[in-house]
Amino acid sequence: MRIAIGALLFEGNTLSPVVNELIDFQNKYCEDGPRLVAKLRGQGVEMSGAIAVLEAEGVEIVPLFASHGGAGGRVSAGAWRELKTRLLEPLRAAGEVDGVYLALHGAMVCQGEDDPEGAILEEARAIVGSVPIAVSTDLHAHVTRQMAELATFIVAYQLYPHDDVRETGERSARMLVDTLRGRVRPVMRVRKAPMIVPAPKQRTHGDTPMADFYRQARAREAAGEVLCASYLPVQPWMDFPDVGFTAAVITDDDPALADAIAKEMVREAWRRRAEFAVPLYTPQEAIRRGMEVGPGPVILSDTADCVGGGGSGDSAVVLRALLDAGLDVPATILIVDAETVRQAQAAGVGRRFSARIGNKLNPVYGPPVEAQAEVARLFEGRFTYTGGILAGGEATMGPSALLRVGAVRVVVSTHSSYEYADEQFLAAGVDPRACRFVVVKNPMNAQTAYADAPAMFILDTPGPTTCNLAALPWRRITRPRYPLDDGFVPDFA
Numbered sequence: 341m342r343i344a345i346g347a348l349l350f351e352g353n354t355l356s357p358v359v360n361e362l363i364d365f366q367n368k369y370c371e372d373g374p375r376l377v378a379k380l381r382g383q384g385v386e387m388s389g390a391i392a393v394l395e396a397e398g399v400e401i402v403p404l405f406a407s408h409g410g411a412g413g414r415v416s417a418g419a420w421r422e423l424k425t426r427l428l429e430p431l432r433a434a435g436e437v438d439g440v441y442l443a444l445h446g447a448m449v450c451q452g453e454d455d456p457e458g459a460i461l462e463e464a465r466a467i468v469g470s471v472p473i474a475v476s477t478d479l480h481a482h483v484t485r486q487m488a489e490l491a492t493f494i495v496a497y498q499l500y501p502h503d504d505v506r507e508t509g510e511r512s513a514r515m516l517v518d519t520l521r522g523r524v525r526p527v528m529r530v531r532k533a534p535m536i537v538p539a540p541k542q543r544t545h546g547d548t549p550m551a552d553f554y555r556q557a558r559a560r561e562a563a564g565e566v567l568c569a570s571y572l573p574v575q576p577w578m579d580f581p582d583v584g585f586t587a588a589v590i591t592d593d594d595p596a597l598a599d600a601i602a603k604e605m606v607r608e609a610w611r612r613r614a615e616f617a618v619p620l621y622t623p624q625e626a627i628r629r630g631m632e633v634g635p636g637p638v639i640l641s642d643t644a645d646c647v648g649g650g651g652s653g654d655s656a657v658v659l660r661a662l663l664d665a666g667l668d669v670p671a672t673i674l675i676v677d678a679e680t681v682r683q684a685q686a687a688g689v690g691r692r693f694s695a696r697i698g699n700k701l702n703p704v705y706g707p708p709v710e711a712q713a714e715v716a717r718l719f720e721g722r723f724t725y726t727g728g729i730l731a732g733g734e735a736t737m738g739p740s741a742l743l744r745v746g747a748v749r750v751v752v753s754t755h756s757s758y759e760y761a762d763e764q765f766l767a768a769g770v771d772p773r774a775c776r777f778v779v780v781k782n783p784m785n786a787q788t789a790y791a792d793a794p795a796m797f798i799l800d801t802p803g804p805t806t807c808n809l810a811a812l813p814w815r816r817i818t819r820p821r822y823p824l825d826d827g828f829v830p831d832f833a
């Protein structure tokens with residue numbers, strides 16, 4: 341038995357001005373052919389899980405290409421052409437295969453291509469004909485009609501934070517092998533509720549609707565009612581007509597049952613839609629309330645500038661609010677600003693200079709903050725992740741500087757980097773727990789990293805990854821759609 345495997349993951353954001361290039365994929369991993377198996381065997385990604393299952397089953401693995409580009413806006417047209425070619429040319433050259441497994445994010449967007457996963461599946465289908473194509477996605481995938489029709493089945497991550505990436509690869513490969521050995525006949529039906537929900541309450545632990553949905557899906561699988569039930573609450577910053585809260589249900593040769601359960605799942609999500617709302621605070625209000633909270637760092641969550649969701653990481657909106665508040669307690673913030681790093685390097689440690697910080701990559705949401713900055717430290721920007729799925733992995737934010745601007749320790753970096761815990765602050769020599777206010781730029785990881793913090797305020801700030809979804813400049817999304825609209829009868833198409 342020969343099974344071709346490949347991966348292409350990238351989380352896009354149509355509301356972000358960021359354009360991503362091949363370097364963003366090369367900075368994570370790009371593996372071709374036999375190197376794919378050699379490098380990813382025993383690791384924590386989907387391909388690692390699939391390799392373990394397929395090798396144990398005695399299957400001949402036909403390795404295609406595997407890469408992850410992180411998150412951003414749109415992938416450039418040139419990079420997209422190159423990535424698609426590297427994934428699919430080896431499939432064309434492979435001769436006959438019995439099955440294909442592709443690990444895709446599901447929310448990739450490219451210049452000139454709104455549905456890259458659908459395009460990949462269309463070409464893969466044209467190459468292999470009717471053989472089973474197994475697909476796995478992030479639970480933030482925007483599942484299109486094209487994807488649902490061309491994939492034999494879609495298995496999504498079950499967890500957010502995504503702690504089951506490798507397991508998703510195992511589950512997908514196992515179901516594909518079971519299909520090819522005639523043990524199951526998977527059929528899938530996909531339904532959507534016309535709603536998008538902010539990220540914090542998509543968490544699958546604790547007291548959230550998603551935690552309940554997670555348990556319900558596992559119960560259906562354990563009872564043998566379905567082969568797999570996936571909830572996909574979707575990456576909510578995709579301005580496409582049919583973006584929505586999705587259920588993908590796979591049964592053993594029972595399409596009517598799959599459809600009935602998928603409909604039941606999205607109907608329940610719709611019924612509980614209001615539970616996904618999170619209280620939002622202006623930076624001024626959050627700082628005022630934070631001053632009244634007991635000891636410990638108060639977390640100001642600027643989720644609107646989340647690098648992990650396609651933000652540019654260079655918003656200075658909260659820095660402005662911290663400076664305007666005239667604080668006499670320490671605060672810290674990370675801002676991507678290569679120009680300010682170079683100015684700090686030119687000035688030297690211990691010197692002061694007139695800085696214009698942030699809002700250069702994404703100037704739409706405000707001007708740079710102009711202030712006198714003292715260079716406290718210059719450093720390389722390398723760090724090791726201590727939290728999340730990248731824990732233990734090396735990363736870099738490029739040459740960086742620690743600036744003192746009033747009471748605020750401003751870490752400026754050359755490149756953007758996602759925060760899983762407090763790695764970037766520690767790399768800068770700042771202990772965030774000794775600060776009164778810590779500005780984080782993510783909706784999820786900070787809930788784990790600062791679980792002991794006395795208060796966390798999710799901010800109502802402008803940016804392409806805001807939790808205030810109704811405030812975004814939507815153009816293409818089909819109306820009515822919650823939370824832009826409410827009080828209408830949904831169709832669950």
Ligand SMILES: [Zn+2]
Nearest residue numbers: 478479480502
């Ligand atoms: Zn995700």
